[in-house]
Amino acid sequence: MISLILLAPPAAGKGTLSHLLEEEYHLEHISTGDLLREEIKKETPLGKQIKSVIDEGAFVSDDVIIRLIEQKLTSPSCKNGYILDGFPRNIAQAQAYDALLKKLHLSLGKVLLLEADKDLLEKRTVGRRICENCGAIYNIYVKESLPKEENICDRCHGPLIKRKDDSIAVFQARYQTYLEKTHPLIDYYRGKGVLYTIDATTGKDQMLVYAKKIIDCE
Ligand code: AMP
DSSP states (O other), rough: OEEEEOOOOOTSSSSHHHHHHHHTTTTTEEEHHHHHHHHHHHTTTHHHHHHHHHHHHHOOHHHHHHHHHHHHHHHHHHTEEEEEOOOOOOOHHHHHHHHHHHHHHHHOEEEEEEEEEEEHHHHHHHHHHETTTTEEEEESSSSSOOOOOOTTOOTTTBBEETTTTSSSSHHHHHHHIIIITTHHHHHHHHHTTTTTEEEEOOOOOHHHHHHHHHHOOO
């Protein structure tokens, strides 16, 4: 069974690579950001709380996130393997995930670290567009990620929208949160011998080639 963690600063392409790997290996794509955005759409009291946290570029509480992950990992959709996109995001979540894996008799798998510099990430953030229906990701400043028709999803013809947290100000806050909270996970997973680095400046096709080499090598 393949299980992957994608570790990356904001807008490095973890959503895009996850979609490609999901198709290539028939894995369940677990995006905590998407799960949270679904909760917001339902307009529940929890959804309203989550919205204000995301809009500030901060992190949602570990308890909420770990509950969402446990629900997903114990569902039949994950039995052939899964990709974690956006989780774990700090050391406490990584430790809770280790405990959950032990409880469910699952192994850690591989951690793919996507690397790109801050200026490029900022530009990608501002140009990112997302399909409101299926979550497919496009970028108006990246030639190979342009939709065929302006503001229309190639996959499902849904409308493309800009996420509210894709502004420069929120990007700065999210990047800072990444450095403080998520960056320490690099050493955490390097210490476990499961960390692999991918150059995320190369475009999605090349990223997929790199990722496949890592995943297919025993
Ligand atoms: P993403 O779609 O992965 O960029 O996530 C969007 C936002 O959702 C993040 O900026 C956080 O506010 C929140 N979020 C997503 N995943 C997590 C997580 N594992 N822990 C805490 N907050 C999260």
